[in-house]
Structure formats: C-alpha cells, structure tokens
Amino acid sequence: MDHVAGTIVERVQSLSDIELASLLCLVADQHCIIEAEEGLLDGVEREIQLVSSDVFGLSCCVLNCSESTTLDDFGKGILVTEDDDRFDFSERRRSNDDYFSSFSISDQIRHSEKRVPRSPGAFNPLDSRKIANIVIAKNLNETHQQVQIQALELIRGKRVFTRTAVHAAPKPFLFIALNASESEFKLIQHLNDQFFISHRHFAEDGLPNLEELLANANFSEDGTSASSVIRSTPMKLPASKPTMPIFSQDDLNALVASTAEVRISPEIRAYMHNIIVFLRLHRAVAGGISAASTRHFSALVRALAPLHGYTYASPSLVTLATSKIFRHRIVLTTPENERSMQWGSSLDAVKAVLDGVTAEDVIEEVLHAVEVPL
Known part of the structure; x- marks a missing residue:
C-alpha cells in the first residue's frame, strides 16, 4: 500500500474524469457507460482511444452501432489483429491514413484483410484476430435486442462467438457503451444492470488528451480552434512517437491488490x-x-x-x-x-x-x- 500511496496515487490526481472512470473499471474488472451530447460523441470516442494508448498502453477498437447492426457485425467489429495489439493506433499515426477516420465495421474488416495475403496456405484473418482490450460500442443503445444480448454475453462470459472461432476476452478487458445522453433508446434491463458505473461527459469538462494532440499539430493559419476541430470533419495529424503508458500492468495489479486490503x-x-x-x-x-x-x-x-x-x-x-x-x-x-x-x-x-x-x-x-x- 505504501508503494501505491507513494507513486500511483500522485498520478491519479492528474487524471481526467474519463481516464479515472476507465482506471476504476480496469481495477475492478468491470465495464461502464459514458454519455455525452450527440455533437460530442466523436470527440469523446477519440479521447477514449488516446486514453487507451497513452494512459494504459492497451489495444482499442470502435464498434459503430445502429439499428442495422447484426450479430456478425458485432462479433467482427470488436476484433483486432495481432499486429494491432498493444496499441493499434501508433501504427495509424505513422501511416498516411487519417488517425481520426471514422471506419464502419465493414471498412475495418476490409482494412485488416488487406494486411493478410490471400493464399491457399494463409490463415483466415478473422481466426488470427482477438478481442481488443478496450471496446468502444458507440450508440449501443440503438441496436436490436439480440445484439445487446450478445454484448451481455461478452461481458458476463468473457467470450464471443463468430462464424469461424470462439474469441476469449483478454486481460485486462473493458467494454464501454458510448451513448448520446439525449437519445430516446435505452439499453435492455439486464445489460444495463451489468454495467459497473456510468459517467456523463459535458463540453466544459474538455478532452485533454485530444486537445493536447491537436495543440501540437501544425494548423493552417485560418484560426481554426481545437474545439471546432473536434466537432468538424476529421483532419490529418502529424506523426507521434509512441510513449510509455502512465499506468502499466504492474500498476494495475498493485491497485487490485490494494483494493482487496x-x-x-x-x-x-x-x-x-x-x-x-x-x-x-x-x-x-x-x-x-x-x-x-x-x-x-x-x-x-x-x-x-x-x-x-x-x-x-x-x-x-x-x-x-x-x-x-x-x-x-x-x-x-x-x-x-x-x-x-x-x-x-x-x-x-x-x-x-x-x-x-x-x-x-x-x-x-x-x-x-x-x-x-x-
């Protein structure tokens, strides 16, 4: 406990609300709901992606949900390739692709398939992929009941079935339902009850990781502000060197041990x-x-x-x-x-x-x- 009080607690004091909510869920091995206004969802989504990489050094994927999302879409959308493990987004930063591009589920699958050569002896890319450490299910409350039941099975059973394999959830694992606060759609009762905590993000709370990244970018001289960039069309950002996470797996294990005491x-x-x-x-x-x-x-x-x-x-x-x-x-x-x-x-x-x-x-x-x- 002395180690935690002397080192980790100091870092906790500087965390934002989203970072703290993620840390609590990782320590408790639970999952959370994050709500924000419709216009802030994209910014919050990107903020969580940065939290996954820069704060915890974990892989992350985004599942864009809607009423048309199917069980296959859900099963495939939460998977990342082995190359993407321990932070898929550092590779995206080094590439010429837009870091903040909003991929649909089908786009993500096609993107991953390009990285695996199709040959008679090659493995199916879906079989070689695994569930990301942090899954962001955007607008999960808008999906069909069967999809939400699949999410419930993932949270409770720590696994998901696809047409080609059974994928076990990694450790640590965090499932985040990112919903619009003004939405009329609701999560089904049993799924809602399985979520550990809920957090509502307001515009005045800011998005520190995203704002810091944007502040370091070379903007054109058109006076575009960080806040307007967050809500507008995604822009290309400069390459960023991967850094050591603020909280390592050892830190999380130390917090878990302290929690038990x-x-x-x-x-x-x-x-x-x-x-x-x-x-x-x-x-x-x-x-x-x-x-x-x-x-x-x-x-x-x-x-x-x-x-x-x-x-x-x-x-x-x-x-x-x-x-x-x-x-x-x-x-x-x-x-x-x-x-x-x-x-x-x-x-x-x-x-x-x-x-x-x-x-x-x-x-x-x-x-x-x-x-x-x-």
Missing part, C-alpha cells in the same frame, strides 16, 4: 445499507436497485480507496460511489403507479410532486436524508 467498518456498511434501502423506498423509484448494484456499490467503494491513498472506506467515498453506481440504474415511476395512489392520493398532486424529478435528484435527496456516520 481495504477495510469497511460496520458503521460504513450500515451507511451503505441505509442508502440502498432509502433508494428502494423513495416514492419516485419504481425499481433498478438490484442485487448486482449492491455488489458493484461495495466494489466501487473498495476501488476508490487506494486511489485516494486510503486503506479504509470513508463516508465521502460512499457518497461519490452512490451517484456513479445508481444513476443509470434507477427506474423512475409514473404518477399513476406511485405507491401513495394506492391509499387515495390525488393524481394531480402526485404529478406535481414527480414533475421534473430525475435520477440525480433522487440520489441527492437520499444522501441528504441518510445519516452520515461520524
């Missing part, structure tokens, strides 16, 4: 239990506070402690974990199904009370209601 006192356990009970009994909550969420709650509290240099769980860590664990899980009730309607409450009065209530409001109200241990 975190102590949770009976008072903190009671505090966590009360939060869960208050969430389940809140008049605006129809469901979503599942058994899996309570396990994830405890796991996140443990994972947060070593990142702050603690060997124990504190009330502040519990408060931080509450919003990350339950925000995407809470199912809000309708006025007609609100429990007080069973004993004669006025529908108009209930509508007035529930009008505009969000999952964030529920969490904030519960945290204010539950007594914090001293």
Whole structure:
C-alpha cells in the first residue's frame, strides 16, 4: 500500500474524469457507460482511444452501432489483429491514413484483410484476430435486442462467438457503451444492470488528451480552434512517437491488490445499507436497485480507496460511489403507479410532486436524508 500511496496515487490526481472512470473499471474488472451530447460523441470516442494508448498502453477498437447492426457485425467489429495489439493506433499515426477516420465495421474488416495475403496456405484473418482490450460500442443503445444480448454475453462470459472461432476476452478487458445522453433508446434491463458505473461527459469538462494532440499539430493559419476541430470533419495529424503508458500492468495489479486490503467498518456498511434501502423506498423509484448494484456499490467503494491513498472506506467515498453506481440504474415511476395512489392520493398532486424529478435528484435527496456516520 505504501508503494501505491507513494507513486500511483500522485498520478491519479492528474487524471481526467474519463481516464479515472476507465482506471476504476480496469481495477475492478468491470465495464461502464459514458454519455455525452450527440455533437460530442466523436470527440469523446477519440479521447477514449488516446486514453487507451497513452494512459494504459492497451489495444482499442470502435464498434459503430445502429439499428442495422447484426450479430456478425458485432462479433467482427470488436476484433483486432495481432499486429494491432498493444496499441493499434501508433501504427495509424505513422501511416498516411487519417488517425481520426471514422471506419464502419465493414471498412475495418476490409482494412485488416488487406494486411493478410490471400493464399491457399494463409490463415483466415478473422481466426488470427482477438478481442481488443478496450471496446468502444458507440450508440449501443440503438441496436436490436439480440445484439445487446450478445454484448451481455461478452461481458458476463468473457467470450464471443463468430462464424469461424470462439474469441476469449483478454486481460485486462473493458467494454464501454458510448451513448448520446439525449437519445430516446435505452439499453435492455439486464445489460444495463451489468454495467459497473456510468459517467456523463459535458463540453466544459474538455478532452485533454485530444486537445493536447491537436495543440501540437501544425494548423493552417485560418484560426481554426481545437474545439471546432473536434466537432468538424476529421483532419490529418502529424506523426507521434509512441510513449510509455502512465499506468502499466504492474500498476494495475498493485491497485487490485490494494483494493482487496481495504477495510469497511460496520458503521460504513450500515451507511451503505441505509442508502440502498432509502433508494428502494423513495416514492419516485419504481425499481433498478438490484442485487448486482449492491455488489458493484461495495466494489466501487473498495476501488476508490487506494486511489485516494486510503486503506479504509470513508463516508465521502460512499457518497461519490452512490451517484456513479445508481444513476443509470434507477427506474423512475409514473404518477399513476406511485405507491401513495394506492391509499387515495390525488393524481394531480402526485404529478406535481414527480414533475421534473430525475435520477440525480433522487440520489441527492437520499444522501441528504441518510445519516452520515461520524
């Protein structure tokens, strides 16, 4: 723990929200949802790609999903070639190809096939590929239910079936659902419950890795700003030398070991239990506070402690974990199904009370209601 407190914790302090969310999931061996406005999705996608390479030194792939995405598209789209392992994107930077080109799934497959000569003795390129360490499923919530079930199988079973092989998920492995915050499409209940945490990215939070890369590029003298580049057509960037990752596999292993040693006192356990009970009994909550969420709650509290240099769980860590664990899980009730309607409450009065209530409001109200241990 002294090693973690002396070296790794210092690096954690400089991480952005996206970097920290990725680190937490890698340490806990879990997966996450990242939401952003539709216009920011491309920038966030590229930021995660840079986080994969520069912060963790891991391979990454992007699966662009839509209503037309098939099971075959999903199975093929999450694979990378052996040459792409331990950072596929450094090779793209050295090439003349656009680093930030948005490839469709079919384009990615054709691109990889060009790198493997077709001959009677050659292996099928799909058989020689493997699942990327970090998979970004963009707009996963828009896909058909069967595709989401395939994603659920990948998260739970750590493998995916294609027409030619069975591919096991590597270690470490992180599956990120990158969705538009204003989208009307929802993830199926069981898949949504399997995601460890959720994070909402706002424009003012910035994209530090992408902005730094763009700042080092030789822009033309047209006054184009970094923010406008992020939201506009992709541009070619200069070659960049691969660097050592900020967090190595040894660092991740040290954090995992430290997480297992975190102590949770009976008072903190009671505090966590009360939060869960208050969430389940809140008049605006129809469901979503599942058994899996309570396990994830405890796991996140443990994972947060070593990142702050603690060997124990504190009330502040519990408060931080509450919003990350339950925000995407809470199912809000309708006025007609609100429990007080069973004993004669006025529908108009209930509508007035529930009008505009969000999952964030529920969490904030519960945290204010539950007594914090001293």
